[in-house]
Amino acid sequence: MYDVTAIGELLIDFTPCGLSDKGNVCFETNPGGAPANVAAALARFNKKTAFIGKVGDDAFGRFLAQVLQNLQIDTAGLVVAEEAPTTLAFVHLDERGERSFSFYRRMTADMLLSERELNKDILAHSRIVHFGSVSMTHEPAAGATLAAVRLAKDCGAAVSFDPNLRPALWERPEQAKRMITEGLRLADIVKLSEEELLFLTGTADAAEGSAILQESFGTPLLFVTLGSAGCFYRKGDLTGSVGGCKVTAVDTTGAGDAFVGAALSRIADCGKPVQDLEREELEAVVRFANTAGALAATRKGAIDSMPYLEEIEQWMNKERTGERLIREES
Numbered sequence: 501m502y503d504v505t506a507i508g509e510l511l512i513d514f515t516p517c518g519l520s521d522k523g524n525v526c527f528e529t530n531p532g533g534a535p536a537n538v539a540a541a542l543a544r545f546n547k548k549t550a551f552i553g554k555v556g557d558d559a560f561g562r563f564l565a566q567v568l569q570n571l572q573i574d575t576a577g578l579v580v581a582e583e584a585p586t587t588l589a590f591v592h593l594d595e596r597g598e599r600s601f602s603f604y605r606r607m608t609a610d611m612l613l614s615e616r617e618l619n620k621d622i623l624a625h626s627r628i629v630h631f632g633s634v635s636m637t638h639e640p641a642a643g644a645t646l647a648a649v650r651l652a653k654d655c656g657a658a659v660s661f662d663p664n665l666r667p668a669l670w671e672r673p674e675q676a677k678r679m680i681t682e683g684l685r686l687a688d689i690v691k692l693s694e695e696e697l698l699f700l701t702g703t704a705d706a707a708e709g710s711a712i713l714q715e716s717f718g719t720p721l722l723f724v725t726l727g728s729a730g731c732f733y734r735k736g737d738l739t740g741s742v743g744g745c746k747v748t749a750v751d752t753t754g755a756g757d758a759f760v761g762a763a764l765s766r767i768a769d770c771g772k773p774v775q776d777l778e779r780e781e782l783e784a785v786v787r788f789a790n791t792a793g794a795l796a797a798t799r800k801g802a803i804d805s806m807p808y809l810e811e812i813e814q815w816m817n818k819e820r821t822g823e824r825l826i827r828e829e830s
């Protein structure tokens with residue numbers, strides 16, 4: 501049995517990092533993709549994790565498969581496309597570590613995952629499935645992703661969904677909204693940013709917006725992440741906020757994914773349906789996830805920036821004893 505199976509994009513992020521002696525632009529390359537980041541976080545928290553997606557039959561695709569395998573993530577559900585290259589994304593970082601993306605706009609491998617390529621055995625043996633909506637703005641991956649989630653849900657999996665709205669919005673806003681709505685209908689656990697909440701409900705107020713979503717979709721558990729301010733959670737009428745950790749952010753790419761991976765890891769540890777989680781358990785889930793998000797924000801990269809379990813526990817212990825952890829820059 502897998503603790504969590506993540507479905508969706510696995511790609512290479514290119515981040516400009518200055519000019520060479522000859523005046524050429526230099527790039528750092530990092531493995532990423534929101535669901536792949538979540539899978540990496542879970543693997544670093546020692547969870548049995550599988551990944552379902554599609555890469556090109558090229559050097560980038562082979563590198564990405566190796567990255568997942570090195571993390572002990574099961575890649576039996578990772579399909580190699582003959583017809584399209586691996587997805588590439590270009591990341592721009594501002595001076596506060598906030599980033600924006602642009603994508604190589606041809607049809608790429610992850611958009612072409614088809615229903616018949618799904619590894620049904622993995623999906624039927626997953627306690628939780630996690631997916632986002634970026635690849636869902638393109639057929640056939642949209643249909644395949646939804647089919648995968650429905651199959652896992654029918655076999656008893658809890659469904660986790662992160663709209664990952666920004667890139668999807670840039671590409672095809674109407675289709676993105678339809679797909680997000682479909683995702684929200686299926687999900688037991690939803691993680692949103694304030695920006696996504698505003699787009700979907702017309703308000704960025706976490707209490708108000710989460711109530712609207714819960715009423716519309718019956719979502720059992722909602723997290724609204726608030727950047728450095730931490731996270732608001734709602735499970736029915738049970739609501740609360742947990743403040744963020746004080747860190748110096750270097751690159752917030754993947755902070756939300758680290759949050760999701762950590763939250764799912766702790767929810768899996770609770771060993772009960774999300775509907776049955778009590779306040780104390782929810783607060784512990786969010787504290788752990790906030791710490792994971794904060795640590796991911798202190799380093800560059802996406803998959804590579806996912807923290808290890810020991811680091812989070814060390815940070816939380818220091819916070820408990822009132823000390824500040826001085827992290828060594830790697």
Ligand SMILES: Nc1ncnc2c1ncn2[C@@H]1O[C@H](COP(=O)(O)OP(=O)(O)OP(=O)(O)O)[C@@H](O)[C@H]1O
Nearest residue numbers: 693725726727728730744749754755756790793794
């Ligand atoms: N600058 C920061 N300082 C402290 N904690 C942070 C910071 N940025 C993010 N976090 C932690 O990570 C969590 C997720 O970050 P954020 O709210 O930016 O999500 P997001 O916008 O979905 O992220 P992403 O940019 O990966 O999509 C926050 O709830 C918080 O706990």
